[in-house]
Amino acid sequence: MNTKLQRMSAWSALAFLGIFFAGWALLGGFLPPPSPNAGADEIAAFYRQDSNLLRAGLVVVQFSIVFYFPWIAVLSAQIKRIPGVSPVCIYTQLISGLGGVAALLLPYFFWVAAAFRPEREPALLLLLNDLGWLVFSMTFAPFVAQNLAIAFAMFSDTRPEPLFPRWMAYVTLWVALTFLPAGFILFFKSGPFAWTGLIGFWIPLGAFSVWTLGMQALVLKAIARQEASSA
């Protein structure tokens, strides 16, 4: 069985994260996030300064999302190999993965619109900035659904040597829990639960990134097992 494309798809998780952060954080300057307390003029200054660098960063972000699709696909392809796994897990993983893409693209559109005409009224830039950051930081639904689907699939593997280690199922559930406090960002403009806060933003973002890299390593191991069993 040729698993080369599956391997490339697994590695595309790293490509996605790396390119996304390069464009979003390094070029775009979106990390750390602007304060939710910042006034319209401050936000306008962010979009007016180095406008072209920011635009270039956003184009790089768009490019990074190309790699997110095969990553979602290979997750479903490998989960499908668990004997007796419910099709509901496979499909939920797939469609919530696509929901995750929407959660990345939707805020992106607002940032792009702000970056396109930074000379527009500061109040409008503030609105676009709010829309972008609120949607980006608060949209936990697809990611929670995805992690639940993956965890349930892993739990259904009752063999002595499961395809994915069972502790990863629990880690996956825990990561889903760390996403939930993102719901609080709607209430606060400063402090640990705001979109600049430790619990509202940094832990969910960090948990998502580390989990993705860990999951990539385990998917690569699962692919290796598939190669060994079909050789």
Added chain:
Amino acid sequence: MMAELGIAGKRAAPPPARGHIPGEAGIWVFVLGDLLMFALAFVLFTYYRAGDPALFAAGQATLNQNYGVINTLLLLSSSWFVVLAIHAAKDRAAVPAANFLVLAFACGGGFVAVKFMEYGEKLRAGLSLTTNDFFMYYYVLTGLHFAHVAIGMVVLIFLWRRCRAGIASERDIGFLESGATYWHMVDVLWIILFPLIYLLK
């Protein structure tokens, strides 16, 4: 058990009563991860409290400690019923085990009801999560814990269903123990949260 012995190789099997870790190993990864998150939140709370002791003391004074005490008793009883359920399940007494889980669930329901009354009182008094830093922590910490209770009650339903279906294997016991471990964690978190927010001067 056989597989464990196989992996352990030459090592002698530990005496079952002393070496037994309840539930699957994985649930403890989850429990430690979750405790870590709450520990971080508790540290943040203490840090902010140190920055404005007067505000936090004033906020604490508005809390109804009776609700907190009732909820502590409810969760402790609930945990105790879960322990009784696990003991019954180990004796393969599935029906009493299921009944103890119903009692545990009822205590959880009581906790939820008291919390609703408490939140309702505070909100009617105009104290919401944006009132000040104390109430931010009060609502966020108790709210996150509340979410854990709600998830735990769903877990209890699954445990109950398993008992109703009959307890056939060690795997069933392991499943019950994993769920019970989660429920005890929810209890432990409240036992830290209650003195920290309601009592500590």
